[in-house]
Amino acid sequence: MSTTRQTPPVYENILETIGRTPLVKLHKTVEGIPGTVYAKVEYFNPGHSTKDRMALKMVEDAERAGLLKPGGTIIECTSGNTGMGLALAAVVKGYKLICTLSDKQSKEKMDVLRALGAEIYVCPTNVAPDHPDSYYSVARRLNAEIPNSYFPNQYDNLSNREAHYETTGPEIWEQTEGKITHFIVGVGTGGTISGVAKYLKEKNPAIQIWGVDSYGSVFKKYHETGVFDTSEIYGYITEGIGEDILPKNVDFDLIDRFEKVTDRDGALAARELARQEGLLLGYSCGSALQGLRQLKDELPADAVSVVLFHDHGSRYVGKIYNDDWMRERGFLKETTGNLAEAVAGHKHLPLLTIQPEEPLMNAVVAMKRHSISQLPVHDGQRFVGSITESHIIQALTEEGRGMDTLVKHVMGAPFPVLPGSASVQEGIAALSKEQNALLIEWAPGKHHILSKHDLLTRIA
Ligand SMILES: Cc1ncc(COP(=O)(O)O)c(C=O)c1O
Missing domain, CATH: 3.10.580.10 (CBS-domain)
Structure with a gap:
C-alpha cells in the first residue's frame, strides 16, 4: 500500500483538488487493537474536511437540475465544514453564500466562513429542529424570502451520500487493495457513512460498517430498536456527529452497528492523535478513534480497519486543544469528575x-x-x-x-x-x-x- 513519488498535477481551480486524500497507518494510538488500522485523513481536502466532496456535488447537481442559476444565493444550515466546501464552490463559481450555524460551533469555523465571503446567522443550539429559531428553520425561511436562492439541505439531499459513493468509497477500496474489513466513521447527516458503505458493501458485503454516535443523539437507539426516542435527546458538546432528527442520508440498513462515545473520551482521543501520531484533527475524529477502541474486542486478529477522520484540528484550538477549556468541563485526566x-x-x-x-x-x-x-x-x-x-x-x-x-x-x-x-x-x-x-x-x-x-x- 505504498506509492512512489509522482510530479504533482497542475489544476484549473481549487475545486479540482477535492478528494484523493491519503490513507495513513496509525501506530501508538491503536496499540492493543487487533490487525492494522488506517486513517483516511480528510483534512487534505482544500476546505480541510471531507465535506468539500459533498458540497461540490450538491452544487453541481443543483446546477444540472436548474435549481441553482447564475448569480444565485446558496443558503445552508451547517456545522461549519459543509459551509466551508460550499464557500469554495461559491467563490469559484460566482454565487453568494449564507450559512446558518448553531451557537455551539467553534468561533474559528465562523471566522473562516466569513473570511471566504459567506454571511453567517448564528442560531441557538438548544431548540427543537422545528422551532422557528433553529438553524434548520432559519435556513428554510431565508430560502423562501430570498429570490433566486437555493437551499441544498445536506440532511435530506441524496447528492451528499452519492458524493461519497462516487469518490471516498472507491478511494478507500483501491488504497487498501480491497483488503479493508471494517470501516468506522462519525455520523451526522449520514452522507459519509452511507455513501462509503454502499460502495464497499457492493464490492464485498462482508465489510463491517460501524457508525460513531454521541450521547444525546437518537441514532443508536433508532438503529437497534426502530424507536425514535426523544428521551435520548439532550445537549452535548462534540461537533458534527449525532442528531436529533433522522436525515434521509442515513441508510440504516447499510450500517452494522452504532457505538456512542462521550464528549470527554472523544476530546481526549483527539489530543492523543495529535501528540502520538502527529495528526492535528477535529473533535469528531477523536470520537471515531475512541469508537473503534471501544469495539476492539469485536475485531479479528487480521482486521484491516479504516477510520475516516473528517476534518482538521485548527478549528478546535480554542476548544479541545485548550487546557483551560478542557479543565472547565472536567475532561482532563488529572481532574476528578467522571x-x-x-x-x-x-x-x-x-x-x-x-x-x-x-x-x-x-x-x-x-x-x-x-x-x-x-x-x-x-x-x-x-x-x-x-x-x-x-x-x-x-x-x-x-x-x-x-x-x-x-x-x-x-x-x-x-x-x-x-x-x-x-x-x-x-x-x-x-x-x-x-x-x-x-x-x-x-x-x-x-x-x-x-x-x-x-x-x-x-x-x-
Ligand atoms: C466534524 C464533522 N464530523 C463528522 C461529520 C459527520 O459526517 P456526515 O454528515 O457525512 O455524517 C460532520 C458533518 O458535518 C462533521 O462536520
Missing part, C-alpha cells in the same frame, strides 16, 4: 430496582426504607422505566389511583444511561426537567444510580 468516580462510594451496594408488575405500595415501601426518591424499573432484561415520588403522588391524587396500581401504569421514561467515563458535566447535561436521575454503567452490565442531588453536590 461519573464512575461519582458512584465509587456506593458501588458495593446493590442497585435497587422495581419490576413493572409490582404494586405501587412496594415502591413506596422501598423508597421509605432506603430514604430515596426514585427507582429504576427493570423487567429482568432491561430498564423499561422509572418511578419517582412525583409519579406516585400524581397517581394517588390527580389520577385517583390506589396503592395496588401496577408500577407499569404509572412509571415514566427510563433514566438515561451513561458510561462511567462520562464527565459530571455530561451527566448534568443528560438530565432534564422530567428526569430525576441517571444510570451509570461503571462496568459492563453493572449500573448504579446518581440523583440530581448527587450530581449537583459534585459541582457545588
